[in-house]
Amino acid sequence: MEEKLFADIVINKEKLSDGTQVFVAHCISLGIASQGNTTEEALKNIKEATELYLEEQPERYGELSNMKYPPIFSLVEINKNAKTSNIIR
Numbered sequence: 001m002e003e004k005l006f007a008d009i010v011i012n013k014e015k016l017s018d019g020t021q022v023f024v025a026h027c028i029s030l031g032i033a034s035q036g037n038t039t040e041e042a043l044k045n046i047k048e049a050t051e052l053y054l055e056e057q058p059e060r061y062g063e064l065s066n067m068k069y070p071p072i073f074s075l076v077e078i079n080k081n082a083k084t085s086n087i088i089r
Helices: 039-056 058-063
Strands: 009-015 021-027 032-036 075-077 086-088
Touching (some): 039 058
Antiparallel strands (some): 009 021
């Protein structure tokens, strides 16, 4: 059976210099990014970009997670000038 690997992807909504909004997907483990007009498109594009990247640099496969379960992702709310912050779950 082929080993399953997981890439940690973060998608942020960003504005281009012309004001157009896009979704930018970042693969944290490998330091690559891609974008799309929707989150679904950005996710599809980063998956393709990651596969192409690893095809060219197969030695980087070791930097992906082979855990049984993918990592947990969480957000932390940061209040400007606050001494404490709340964790959003």
